[in-house]
Amino acid sequence: MAQQVRGVVAPGKGQPVRVETIVVPDPGPGEAVVQVQACGVCHTDLHYREGGINDDFPFLLGHEAAGVVESVGDGVTDVAPGDFVILNWRAVCGQCRACKRGRPWYCFATHNATQKMTIGEGPAAGVELTPALGIGAFAEKTLVAAGQCTKVDPTASPAAAGLLGCGVMAGLGAAINTGNVGRGDSVAVIGCGGVGMAAVAGAQLAGAAKIIAVDLDDRKLKQARTLGATHTINGRTADVVESVRGLTDGNGADVVIDAVGRPETYQQAFYARDLAGTVVLVGVPTPEMKLELPLLDVFGRGGALKSSWYGDCLPSRDFPMLIDLYRQGRLDLDAFVSETIELDGIEEAFAKMHRGEVLRSVVIL
The missing domain is CATH 3.90.180.10 (Medium-chain alcohol dehydrogenases, catalytic domain)
Structure with a gap:
């Protein structure tokens, strides 16, 4: 009834x-x-x-x-x-x-x-x-x-x-499933809302050696450190691309996750990654947004440009596993x-x- x-x-x-x-x-x-x-x-x-x-x-x-x-x-x-x-x-x-x-x-x-x-x-x-x-x-x-x-x-x-x-799985999955973050990798996460914070936590869970959180709000950057960020960058006061490169021996990060979803943050992610590195877009753009990149740079920098939809998760596989990690105190x-x-x-x-x-x-x- x-x-x-x-x-x-x-x-x-x-x-x-x-x-x-x-x-x-x-x-x-x-x-x-x-x-x-x-x-x-x-x-x-x-x-x-x-x-x-x-x-x-x-x-x-x-x-x-x-x-x-x-x-x-x-x-x-x-x-x-x-x-x-x-x-x-x-x-x-x-x-x-x-x-x-x-x-x-x-x-x-x-x-x-x-x-x-x-x-x-x-x-x-x-x-x-x-x-x-x-x-x-x-x-x-x-x-x-x-x-x-x-x-x-x-x-x-x-x-x-x-x-x-939804949001936490999207961020965790962007790092673990889509970005394939591995032990010893360097990772930058642009945008520290709920999804970005989860991407930081996912990078730590995957064993990343260096996790760089980027945001415009120092409160969020402080919290990102509690979830695993080893370094933080305030985009209001620092050049994001140069700062990420400066923290990675001038090379750029192995994986850069754009958790904002704007053309300007995507360009930052694109140029803040290492050669043959990976960009993951998990922030959701709006319909009117357009992206312009030199095609030669897309070709010449190699690597992978990926979009992560729901963290490329399979709920029947990922939810029980992540809850087990939560119960163990690891997430x-x-x-x-x-x-x-x-x-x-x-x-x-x-x-x-x-x-x-x-x-x-x-x-x-």
Whole structure:
């Protein structure tokens, strides 16, 4: 039987979010209903509210979440009621050309739940909601495709574990999966928001010898040192490219990760890497941005220019492994939780995020 729960809805472009009653249907074939325990406030949720993703309003926001499976539909075998899971926004299909080639992290046909959640009360009752990234987890319960649920160690803190659902996984994966950072490498990370901080932590986890954090905010640079940065550069007062080269014997870093996603930061990343080094773009550009580079430099410097989408992660492989490292004390996911809030605190959390005061505000349900 369908349930009514509270959830945070973005009703229209630029409008403040509000807590609404929403209707969560029983899971159909291949679907699961999850009781959400914690969900991080990500920049992507703000992009949805501002109409920066698409205009399929109203949105049910929230996607960096962990919780407990309440019920499953027909044909679901990988998770069961009572399982503690992290939600992901890329349920792989197993049938596309990427999956059949043994590269499911590139799946070209990821999917979400088929049924729609709806607004439950008021003038908009019955209106279908678009869940953010196919999840919609600023809610007491949500409906997802069962493949979006990854079972992990239930002793992990939901507030910390849920952050692997998006931003932290994107940064860790940019370093470990896409950048292939190895022992002894030098790494520079441009931009120390949540994703960039996670890239710093990922570089340390991979054994990088030198980790250079770059940002415009000394507060963030100070925190980057607690997560593994060995050196910091404030881009307001120093030339980023020359500073990175100066810290790497004049050569440039083996891997440079652009966690901002602007033409100017990408150019910095391109020229701050060593010959035959790797650039990883994990910051998300906006549609109007254009990049201009001398083609001869692209050819002459060699190496690899990569984009990292969701950290090139495979949730079924990466989430349990990273939670195990967290439980062993080798990955400090708790450091990314700046504060815990309630459902009605989302707008203030957006403001704090915009001001650079938090890595992540986390809604506890």
